[in-house]
Amino acid sequence: MKLYWTRGTCVLAVLIALEDAGASYDSYHVAFKDREQRGAAFLKLNPKGRVPALETDRGILTEVPAILAYIAQTYPDADLAPLDDAFAMGEIHAFNAYLCATVHVAHAHRVRGERWADETSSHEDMQRKVPETMAACFDLIEKEMLRGPWVMGDRYTICDGYLFTICQWLEGDSVDIARFPKIEAHAKRMAARPATQKAVTFWSP
């Protein structure tokens, strides 16, 4: 396997899961600062022009929730998801879909507003609203989703590294994680794990 990744991005969730799984893999750093993700070579590999992309002997996988599910299913001994329990897997997919389609999207309006509007005034409006939308997302996670000690309760899963990853963006989005005591405790619990530490050291800008 070969992971195409970029420092500071949501790829951290994948790096943590690969560490958790004890997977061996190659990696290639895609330089966003040079717009390498929109270059012909990378687009041939991943026409979406985004990271992460995981190259396997069967082809490329994209999208964090999909790659996390793939790692969990490919390394069952790592026990990263309750693979045979359709309802529990549904809860995991739902949590990761919320991070991917609502929380990551809310965050992206701070730095990627040109995806959805053309005017500078619109981009500034979006940027102003990000602290509110991100806080609303994390309020919902704090009150309704995070069971503790791990996202799904007693069992550590592929959801935990993904939540921890998006927490890394809160400060830049002007949201104080201390407003969310359960999430803050979860982030500290994650940060104490050797797999997380190894992934974060590799990933940090």
Add this chain to the structure above:
Amino acid sequence: MKLYWTRGTCVLAVLIALEDAGASYDSYHVAFKDREQRGAAFLKLNPKGRVPALETDRGILTEVPAILAYIAQTYPDADLAPLDDAFAMGEIHAFNAYLCATVHVAHAHRVRGERWADETSSHEDMQRKVPETMAACFDLIEKEMLRGPWVMGDRYTICDGYLFTICQWLEGDSVDIARFPKIEAHAKRMAARPATQKAVTFWSP
């Protein structure tokens, strides 16, 4: 099972999958026109205030990709996903994550701009850009994702009803599906299936 749903929304993908699975279920129509999805009773059930929400004997599942995966795993005889093939499942999760987190989000900027910005001028800017962003998404699906005859090739999966669902929004988003011949043929193939017809009849406004 009880499905909380609203006419015209992405819930069509779930209705199709439930028909495909031969599942029996109750349903409750959530009246968006009365803002019922933001009312106390519904928020108690689904704090996200969105549909679909599938009530099971184990609890509530939300998010289209998660509910589709749950249906596929709960009704294995319906053969809606290659459950034991981690890579093929990864491709399915990746396709559905793209629809959920990129395509649905692009569409939502036409009618839900208040999620991400406050000014009327920003909402109008977003609305103007939707035909461009939706066309770009469908161009990528046409050229890089849809294998044919079904999304994943010869095998019909939970991806097909979801793509068909989002195609229903193209006309309202001012994108002509005829620009995408493979997707248009897929939509016609889907529309010819009795399960699709039953779901569409139930769902249409």
